[in-house]
Amino acid sequence: MNRGAADTIYALSSGNPPAAIAIVRISGPAADRAVEALAGRLPEPRRASMAMLRDTAGGMLDQALVLRFPGPNSATGEDLAELHLHGGRSVVAAVLAALGRIDGLRPALPGEFTRRAFENGRIDLAEAEGLADLLMAETESQRRAALVLAGGALSRLVEAWQGRILGLAAQIEAALDFADEDDVGEELPPGWSAELDALIGELSSTLARPPIERLRDGVRVVIAGPPNAGKSSLLNILAGREAAITSAIAGTTRDLVEAPTAIGGAPFLLVDTAGLRDSHDEIETIGVGRARQSLEAADLILWLGDPADCPDRGRAILVQSKADLEPPCSGADLHVSAVTGAGIDSLIALLTDRARALLPREGEVAINARHREALAETLAALEEARAGHDLILASESLRHARAALDRVTGRAGVEDMLDALFGTFCIGK
Structure with missing residues (x-):
């Protein structure tokens, strides 16, 4: 469907029904005509008004709250109307069908309301990008950063x-x-x-x-070390779910296992890797190669091996992962156990502290x-x-x-x- 500035567009702008309330937006030169066709009258601008909506045959659609926002002082910069309906599927479908039968109206394309706001000077491109980030935000830090950008x-x-x-x-x-x-x-x-x-x-x-990409994608934390060091068990407890297969058999993990998660309101991408060792197994050798490549791309490394073998001390947290089974390692930063939970809170606190320096600061x-x-x-x-x-x-x-x-x-x-x-x-x- 071709997009045209002279078109009047409409769409459901709230979540998919059923819901308590559903909001249908109409924007364009025929917005007032559409409101008058359904409500039988034209309410005062910027004042909520109750109206019985009817289709072209006079059949009742819904008792709705109607608002009008004449352009250019509207969200899109053109005549805009909102119909606040009861949020049942049949109600929404009937109202959208009635709008579709009005000449000059068509369903909106994805993002078309926001694009019109940009093209009509109501927002600029940076603010539009902030809105896009806000729609995709999954953590508190992502939400706050998006609001700063969307707020101009x-x-x-x-x-x-x-x-x-x-x-x-x-x-x-x-x-x-x-x-x-x-x-x-x-x-x-x-x-x-x-x-x-x-x-x-x-x-x-x-x-x-x-x-901001690190805030969107998460701080990349690569869990690495020799085989059977407890890497997969640690990933699962940090992710809060069984994201990786765990086994006492060395070499169980042969490929990268990625687990996006939020810790302390900050986004993380946890990466489990194959145990680092020389192997004659072709598949395991490929997995070890991918593990080494992942280490190079890591923001932080949880190293579960001998501290002397850590590939990058500057980005690493040295973790003794089986503190319930082994005597304390003097070179480790933390002693944890995925079985008893010992040291996990301290590890989470250290991860969030390290992440704070890698992510945009709040309000910045x-x-x-x-x-x-x-x-x-x-x-x-x-x-x-x-x-x-x-x-x-x-x-x-x-x-x-x-x-x-x-x-x-x-x-x-x-x-x-x-x-x-x-x-x-x-x-x-």
């Missing part, structure tokens, strides 16, 4: 940077206008370089923050790969402006910096990714 924190930061870069560019233009030809490049006002340095420092600091703007690419280009342009001795070239570098920032908020150069982004939204959003 990054957009406001970019706007402030844009204003400061524009101010620096204006000072260059003034210097070019009033300088003699022999003086070009030597008449910048005091403080220009300091302001540019401050901007470069802020962008560098933002780019150095932990990426977290940026994704697209943001980082645009900000890195902005930073490079600002550094070019600082390094150059020609005011005209410096002015051009500042122009490039502003253009790169435009891509963060979607003002330029993002058409190729809009369908992919809004396609991740549910129908009705």
Whole structure:
């Protein structure tokens, strides 16, 4: 179905019925006409009104609460209406069918309400990405980070940077206008370089923050060590479910077993690996190779072997995993038992503490790969402006910096990714 700005769209915007209440949204130039057709009248804007909804034959559909939001001051920037229905399947189906029989209306595509909000200037691209993250959030930390982005924190930061870069560019233009030809490049006002340095420092600091992808995908914790060290048992107790097969037989785990989980409100991806040893078994050898590759990609390592054999002490927590069966190991950070539960609380506390340094801080703007690419280009342009001795070239570098920032908020150069982004939204959003 082709999407058109002149179309009026409708969709169920609440959860699938049955439910106590179901909300159907209508957006577009025929929204008022649709409301009048079903309710028999046009309620006052922005005031909830009870109405008996009827189909085109006069048959009763539902006693509903009707709200109207004339554009452009609506969520989508165009005429918008909401029908708050009783949430039964038959009620929702009947109302959607009645809307479908009204000329000029069609069902919305996934994310189309939000896309219209973006195209009509009600939100920018960074805020839309925050909404997408909020829809996908499964942990408290993911929810909080998404709310910061959806609330416009990054957009406001970019706007402030844009204003400061524009101010620096204006000072260059003034210097070019009033300088003699022999003086070009030597008449910048005091403080220009300091302001540019401050901007470069802020962008560098933002780019150095932990990426939002780690918050989405989880801190990757690889559990590694020799065969029969208790790796699978430890993964199961941390994941809170039987995610990996456990056995007293050495070499039971031959491939990576991944278990996404939330610990202390933070997302983790726990990875069980094959025991690290030399083997003549072809399948086990492949599993050991994958285990070593997984270690290289780990954010944190739970090492269950001899501390002297730990492949990366900086990322590792040294765990003696069978503390109920073996004497204490002096080189271990923690002594735990998946059988008795001893030391597990201490391990969880240490994991969440380590994860805190790897995840975006609460309330801080977290940026994704697209943001980082645009900000890195902005930073490079600002550094070019600082390094150059020609005011005209410096002015051009500042122009490039502003253009790169435009891509963060979607003002330029993002058409190729809009369908992919809004396609991740549910129908009705």
